[in-house]
Every structure is written in C-alpha cells, then in structure tokens.
Amino acid sequence: MGLTRSTLVVLFSLLFLFQPLVNAQDQAQGRPGAAASAPAPAAGRPGSAPADQVPIQPAASGPAPAAGRPDSASTPPTSSDAAPAAGRPGASTAPAAGDPAAGRPKVYSCPADNGARYTTANGVTFELRCDHGTTAKPLINTITATQKECADYCSTLPNCQSADWNANAKMCATKQETFPLTGTHTWFPLEERKQRPDTEYRTPPECPAPKVALAESVTASASFTTDGECPTSKRTVKYTGVSYSLTIADDGKIFLTPQGTYFQVKCSFENTAEITVSGSRPLHDFAECMTACADIPECKSVTFGNGKPNWECKMFEAGVEALTADATSNYFMLPDKKPSAVVIDPPTSAKQDDLTYLCSTECPNADGQTWDSPTGQRFRMDCCKRHGTIPIGDTQAGSLEECMKICGFTLACQSVDFQRDTGMCYLGKHSGAPIIAASGWASAYAIGCAGACKKEGRCVA
Structure with missing residues (x-):
C-alpha cells in the first residue's frame, strides 16, 4: 500500500518534533559540561507544540540541567575538569589568580606546574620550582607517594628550607640551603623558616696544664742511649788514601740507670786507675755493668771487657780524670775496644716556670695547693x-x-x-x-x- 501525501506530512512533522530532544540527550550524556536542552512535552499533553511546529532550542548561555542532576548551575565551569561549585559536596577553594595549576585538580607535576603555590594544612606556603634541586646541608630523606606530600613533610620540620622530590625514586629530601640541581623539582616555602642558631661562644673552664712526667730524653738537650753499645757517631777516616765511614753513635751519650744515676759513655777510653771497687765482676753487657756500678756509692766509673778477653766489669772510685785512650782499640774503632762510662751530674735544660697564686681556692690557681x-x-x-x-x-x-x-x-x-x-x-x-x-x-x-x-x-x- 502506497503512502499518501497526508501520511508523509505527518511523518515529517513527527521527525522535526523529536529531533531537539535527541540532540539534548546526546549533549547531556555524551559530552561533559555541554548544555542540555529540556525534553519537549509529549504529544497531546498541555504545553505540547503543535504537530507542524518545530520547538525553539534553548540558548547556549543557559543550558538545561544535566541528565540526572537537578538544579544544575546556570553558569558553565571554566574548564572541563574544574572543581565543583562552592557549597556543594566535593567543592574546593578556587586557585589563586596566576597559579599555573588553576583550573586543574591539585596533582602537581613538572614542568607544567613550575611556579605553582601550595599552602599546607599547617599554614606553610610553598612555591614549586621544577629542575631546581638543592645540594647542601641535608636534613632528612623519606619516601612520599606524591610531590604534594613532600611539601607537607617539609612543613613539619622547623628548619626545612626546601624539599626535593624525585619523581622516579619517590624520594623526598629536605634541605637547609638552596643550589640549582638539574632534574630535581623543589618546593620552596615562601615564608622564612626558623633558622638554626649559631653556636654560642662559651669561655671554656680554666684547667691547669697537665703535669705529666715526660721521658728525659724528650725534654733534655743531651742525647741519651738505652744500651750504651759503642759501635754505632759517624766519622770518616783515611787509611792509605782510602776513605772509610764508621758509626759510633753512642759515644758521648748519656745512659740513665733504673736507680736514677747518669753515666756518660766513652767508647774509646779505658780507666787506668789501679784501685777498683770490690763489686767488679763479669756481667752480661755494658748496660748491666753501669747499672751495677750505680748500686755502689763509691763507684764513679766503669770499663767493660766486652768479651776481650773476658766479660769483666771493672768499677773504679776515680772518675773521668782517670780515663785514657784504649790501647787495644784499633784506629777504626772496631768492636774489639773496651767501652767505658763515668758518673756525671744530671743534665739540665731551660723550663718555663708556673705562675702560681698562693692561698687561692679558685681554679686554675688552686690546683695542687x-x-x-x-x-x-x-x-x-x-x-x-x-x-x-x-x-x-x-x-x-x-x-x-x-x-x-x-x-x-x-x-x-x-x-x-x-x-x-x-x-x-x-x-x-x-x-x-x-x-x-x-x-x-x-x-x-x-x-x-x-x-x-x-x-x-x-x-x-
């Protein structure tokens, strides 16, 4: 059966009647933030348009409420992902003017948010600088999930001057000083943080110089020996045109016995006095010979046989005046000589005097009084x-x-x-x-x- 002219007119009228409703539904459901027109009244209801009249579409400045949301705002948001209007659930404070993060959720990233400002819950305002890390005076390093949490952590440290957040490692490094560091993004608090105080000068307590007994070999100007062995002072002699270098380092040095008696070693001399002290006897070495002499008040010098021909330690009441060159020692001071030693007065050297105030009970002058x-x-x-x-x-x-x-x-x-x-x-x-x-x-x-x-x-x- 063919369509008559009247039937075609009715079909085209219905098509034009429902087209605005279809467009409004597409805009409300398919494109967020797009204006949606109110649905047309059903045919036959009060307020319905005549069958041959196309309804007028709403103006763009006054969009119909989104599908499923009654009382939608009459003013469109500034961007598609803007925050909800103030006073409604989920609403947030609008970003400050000039903030690079304005109109976007508070998820900070670089380089897009370079220069963005953020105020933490405890009132510290930070400014984000991308690729501007710090390399001096670290405080504490910690892991934070986001760049924003890194700023929150820095705000809890009174002396935190910056907070570096590495996007790859999620490492939040708090610092006290700022130096550029490429590849690291840093939160800088705008307010001056509490600075670490400088070290206070404090006059140290006056303590007396320690009175520690030092080895006399350290304080005296004379040279000391620990064993008195002679074949060790360096001199050069000539024999038939050939030079020989010999060492006799202990000649003239001082030997201190355990009893506190001082002997001066004479490597190339022998005591020729005839009267010896009754304590003369064979002994192990030259040092023991001098120590044995110190036990006898009358002993003033010794000559040690040194195994040539025996180990006899000869002790004498005579001192240095009785010493003569050792006839058995050859020109080169070879070890076959008989070393000698004489008792001498204790060596002396210049010392600094202590300045002591008598009858004091205040330190440091009271020390030892x-x-x-x-x-x-x-x-x-x-x-x-x-x-x-x-x-x-x-x-x-x-x-x-x-x-x-x-x-x-x-x-x-x-x-x-x-x-x-x-x-x-x-x-x-x-x-x-x-x-x-x-x-x-x-x-x-x-x-x-x-x-x-x-x-x-x-x-x-």
Whole structure:
C-alpha cells in the first residue's frame, strides 16, 4: 500500500518534533559540561507544540540541567575538569589568580606546574620550582607517594628550607640551603623558616696544664742511649788514601740507670786507675755493668771487657780524670775496644716556670695547693678532676672553699667534688687523689690535720 501525501506530512512533522530532544540527550550524556536542552512535552499533553511546529532550542548561555542532576548551575565551569561549585559536596577553594595549576585538580607535576603555590594544612606556603634541586646541608630523606606530600613533610620540620622530590625514586629530601640541581623539582616555602642558631661562644673552664712526667730524653738537650753499645757517631777516616765511614753513635751519650744515676759513655777510653771497687765482676753487657756500678756509692766509673778477653766489669772510685785512650782499640774503632762510662751530674735544660697564686681556692690557681678548714682539716685541691665515688651526701655551695668547709664539719667526709656551674657539692669518703678528668669540676681530699707533721701539731676539736 502506497503512502499518501497526508501520511508523509505527518511523518515529517513527527521527525522535526523529536529531533531537539535527541540532540539534548546526546549533549547531556555524551559530552561533559555541554548544555542540555529540556525534553519537549509529549504529544497531546498541555504545553505540547503543535504537530507542524518545530520547538525553539534553548540558548547556549543557559543550558538545561544535566541528565540526572537537578538544579544544575546556570553558569558553565571554566574548564572541563574544574572543581565543583562552592557549597556543594566535593567543592574546593578556587586557585589563586596566576597559579599555573588553576583550573586543574591539585596533582602537581613538572614542568607544567613550575611556579605553582601550595599552602599546607599547617599554614606553610610553598612555591614549586621544577629542575631546581638543592645540594647542601641535608636534613632528612623519606619516601612520599606524591610531590604534594613532600611539601607537607617539609612543613613539619622547623628548619626545612626546601624539599626535593624525585619523581622516579619517590624520594623526598629536605634541605637547609638552596643550589640549582638539574632534574630535581623543589618546593620552596615562601615564608622564612626558623633558622638554626649559631653556636654560642662559651669561655671554656680554666684547667691547669697537665703535669705529666715526660721521658728525659724528650725534654733534655743531651742525647741519651738505652744500651750504651759503642759501635754505632759517624766519622770518616783515611787509611792509605782510602776513605772509610764508621758509626759510633753512642759515644758521648748519656745512659740513665733504673736507680736514677747518669753515666756518660766513652767508647774509646779505658780507666787506668789501679784501685777498683770490690763489686767488679763479669756481667752480661755494658748496660748491666753501669747499672751495677750505680748500686755502689763509691763507684764513679766503669770499663767493660766486652768479651776481650773476658766479660769483666771493672768499677773504679776515680772518675773521668782517670780515663785514657784504649790501647787495644784499633784506629777504626772496631768492636774489639773496651767501652767505658763515668758518673756525671744530671743534665739540665731551660723550663718555663708556673705562675702560681698562693692561698687561692679558685681554679686554675688552686690546683695542687692546700687549704685548712676551720676544724683544722687540711685539704689538697685539684682542678678539672673529680673523684667520682659514691657520695655520702650532696648540697649547694657557692664555691669550692665553701664545699670543703661543709666537708670539714661532716664527720665521715674525706673528699669533695664541686661543679661550678650548678653549685653542686658532693661529699665523699675517698682518701686519695681524684683520677677522673672532668672539665668544669674541682675536687679536694683531706690529707690530715693542719700542722699534724709538726712536733706539737694537733687537730682543733
């Protein structure tokens, strides 16, 4: 059956009637943010358009609500992924003007967000600089999932001046100073952070120079030997036109015996005195020969046989005046000579004097001095040391002198440790010198009654 003209007119009218509705649905569902026109009333309902009239489409400036969302905003957002309008669920504060991240979600990335600013929850505002890392004074390194979390972490550190975030390693490195570092993106707080204070100058406690006994070979100007063996001073001699170099390093050197007697070694001399000390006898070596002589007050010199022809250690009451050249030694000072040694006075050298103020109870001048308490107890004082023993009591004192005075009135007290800054006075029972080095401390210990070594001396009750 063919279509009549009337039937065709009706079909075309229906087509034009439903076309705007189809377009509005496509815009609301297929393209986010596009305006959607309101659906046309159904045919036969009030307000429906006549069958031969095409409905007028809504203007672009006033889009219909999106499908499924009543009361949609009448003003279109600035971009397709803009944040929801203020006052609605999920709404956020609009970015500041000029922010490179404006109109995008707060997911920071470089280089797009270079120069972006971000304020953390605790109120620290940062500025992102891409490819601008720091290389000095690191603080703490930690792993953060995002670049934004790295800024949050830096805001919790009072002295954090920048936060480097490496996109590959997810490493957030907080720093104190800024230097360009290509390939690393950095958050810089705009407000000045709390700076680390400079080291405060503090005058160190005055401690006396340590009185450590040094080996005399270090302090004296003379040369010492430990064994007195002669075949070791270097000289060159000529024999039939040929030069020979010989070493006799110990000749003229000083040998110190365990008893404290000083001998001067004479490698090419022999004592020719006829009277020997009764202690002469064979001994192991030259050093033992000199040591044996030191045991005998009358012995002033020795000559050691050195196995030529025996090991005899000859001791003499005569000194250096009796020494003559050894006739058995050849011109080249070969080991067949008989070494000798003579007792000499102790060697001396210039020393710096200590500047000591008498009767002082303040360090460092009090070091090594004594002080008599009102009860007659005598204390010896040491600076920059403490006993460190278990105290029998403690109290506050204004000075070391006051601390010792308190100890003098305490029956069981024999020692004190005093800390100058805190004024703490620790009383103890240690009878002896302190052995713990402690800067800022002073100590003292009782050494008996004042005047106890005098014939009539006694403690005052």
